[in-house]
Amino acid sequence: MLRHVIAPSSGWTKASHAVVRDRRMNSDAKILLLYVQGLPESATGRPLGELARKLEMKGRAYQQAKKQLIEHGYVHEWRGQGDGGRWVTEQLFTNTPLTRDEARAVRARLSPEAAGPTRAERLSAPPPSAQSPTVGEPTPPSTGGYVPEEEHVDENTPHPPSEAEPEPNPGPEPEPDPKPGPEPEAGHRPTPAQEPGAEARPPQPPPSPQLTRAERVLLSLRHTRRELLLGVGEARALAVEAAKWLERGLTESELRHALLAEPPKGGVRSAVGFLRHRLTHKCPVAPAPVTPPEPPPPPVRALITCTSEAEEDHVFRPLGDETECADCRRATAYASWMVDTDTYDFPPDMTWRQRFVAVAKADALRGEPA
Template identity: 45%
Template structure:
């Protein structure tokens, strides 16, 4: 690195190497120290932020540089009460770190920190004469207007209502769950457990009148005032009273009046279950019986065997094979995969021109 420096003969500021090489100060903080140190005598009336703005140090960069200067002892601030009771902030800027004891001595020597405020009446001329203070002639802004607001009045009625203590019934537990879940619909409807239990009586009455939990939640959390809810308990109590649904009128069902001497009618006789009769099967083989539901003469097994035999005869006739002499053997062979199917295929290969390809 090449180094070339020319010592200035005028308009320069002496800077300590401890400041230039300070490890905890950023470049903006070091530039502020050099800039303020070179100010003329009449240029110290502005705040440190105004000097930083002239150097282009703004926003977060200035806040970080100021925090470092305060932490390292280069900048000290103090709020004092000035004239006419106004608070002002005094800043002390040094080109070297200073302890709190030395800074207090400088504040004391400069007379900063002594209250110099004077009473406004001590000045001349005093404007006007003292008069009585008007009391009770101005109402709150929300109550002096002759309009109906959706939010409840300032004084919540029924604040001394009894809060149920002990285990809750099923209806009370459901009502408490609905009231505590209103905070999910709007943050202004957040209730505590004690506040929710103070509204259980009216909420349970809604449920007893046939309103479901979802309908009750919608009725209490919809169409909220635009300026928000001031008192969640009063607002919900107001809605529970004003929007209470009508009680359902239950009419008991008319029952026929029977004379005391009229005995009840006998029950209808039980219809016996139909059971199909047992019939002796007319098919071949050992004698056996079955239940005929539609007038059958053969059991299902014999009907299936006869069907297999008829199909084998027709197939043999189509192929030119004589199997009528031993139909039962053909049926029994047909039940085996290697029985009559193989015999039919062999017969077709011998008796039909073209061999197996003709099948």
Template identity: 45%
Template sequence: MLSHVIPPPRGYTKAHNSLVRHPRIGSDAKVLVIYVQGLPEEDRDKALGEHARALRMTGRAYQKAKADLVTHGYVHEKRESLAGGRWRTVQVFSNEPLTDEQAARLRAGVPADGYENVGASAAPDAWPAPSAHSPTVGEPTGRRAGGLLPADGEQGEDSSHPPTEAAVEAESESQDQDQDQDQDQAEVLLAERVLLSLRHRTRELSLGAREARKLAALAAEWLRRGVSAGDLRLALSRALPEDGVRSAFGFLAHRLVEKLPPHPEATPEFLPPPPPLSLPLLACDGPGEEHMFRPHESWVTTCGPCHREQQRAYWADLMTRAEADPAPPRPSWRELAAEAAEAAANGGATCAEEAPGYGTRATAT
């Protein structure tokens, strides 16, 4: 593949490689994150479904994209009750994965581990009072950095001073580590969902949310070793004990450890059978000067040329003897029938006489 990439000087949206290269997030979900991230701040205060309609996503595609974003921590939802018995759903959207605790802090307008709710502004009473200095300025405040990048960001680095090779390698290693961590977290979440879904196959394997979270690390190791979610669910739910499962947590923990498949690279590949060992050199029994050959079978005592010469001499001698002493002509069937009829007409005793080259014939005495 030939690629020609021109970095835009302005009007672009930065997206993390862990999102763009995420193997378990669909393309619709990635486009939705990048689209919302690139909007101006005043246009983000909408439901995620409205942004999906702006991208002309169908209902089924949007539901799948939203499920991916919720599963991997990019979107968090919570229903809240209002006065008059009404309810509303509060959505927290981020271009980086957030935990439930971080999302709860952002809903409350409190910075959470370096993230801050961009859409929530401080109350007017909390703003610093202006000073008498001309021009009027307020007291210095901390920088308000949100979880989303600006819509029209300028390129920050100076192209005249490219980064060093060491810096590029360090950044690449950091991105690989982040991607591995995201992959591990996605596998743990998928394993936890598989464990919780076992209750639909049999009630004996029903787990609580806390129990499934404790076993998720063991089940995620199966996924890392190439086992699909369906195969993992089947391996944990089939061949149950005849007397039933007393403790679902203990039974699944034991099965996850005892039946853990080996690493794919540790499984020996099919090797072809080794070639047969060649036999040692032998002295040929044929005529002529003594010479050595390697037989193809243990019972062979002559080499190929000598064996063919012996066969040629044998057949030549056989043909010579046949020409020197030809066999008497064999009687025809007509002659044999006439002799048998004559013997029967005479009514005498018969004896068996050997007919040369043909067998025996009956003769009268």
């Protein structure tokens, strides 16, 4: 591809690749974004809709472009009441996508007065004169920031004072402890499901028969070769790969022979690694799905004689329980149509025999002699 471009200068607007290649925004949103980016500082006081009208972008096109710019973080709006009670919408435009928190921080830096409380928040706060004075008498300041020692006498006294203290307000009586249940027998510890506070776990489904058989084969390898000794957890983890062999038609003896055949010359240093490598790399190919045989064709039915009133007897092979051949059934249907419409027009694909039969049946329906 050949390309001829001019280096950008002060009279050009630079567009980032993130904007040009963004497939989530349409061309109107990108054009509006680049147009506002290249405006001078004197045009920043105009709303986005007025700037879009200079590009002949109105109505649905502008609303769609503005919606995409807001969704992708290029335009942010704040709506609130000013000091005069009028609602004001403040817009922030950026050529780099910003989150809501980042846009709020940029707004506070560019317009410090906009970051303060709104008029509604200021009206909701009570004035200083409306606050009630503090109840009580002023106390002397404490020395050194410590509470006087006399106030800790009651807390530090080892014995209660001799004078009767005022009884506190009686609170709600504590609920009686639940009756203790029967103690468990000696030597019997409650299961986690029986312990108080234990959550009931759903029962796990039993393992498939292939997993059980594969685990049994893996645990039996140590009887033939001691170096292939596996723990229960290791055998259970390898049984997932071994079960694939059984699902593909191999028997347990064939699986055991494949795992024991051709041992490495240097011996097996890791039974788990050796068996996992052999189960993964020597797994047989899955058998091709067996296509069911095609059903046999329906039996050929015997020939029967047509029961229609034709000039000569003829036979046909029925498909169901019909007693007339296809030509006679068509002639009968056409004869009824001829009687209803009182016409003798025939379709071009109708044979002469069908026409004679149709005319004869139509005359019979009209009561005319043949």
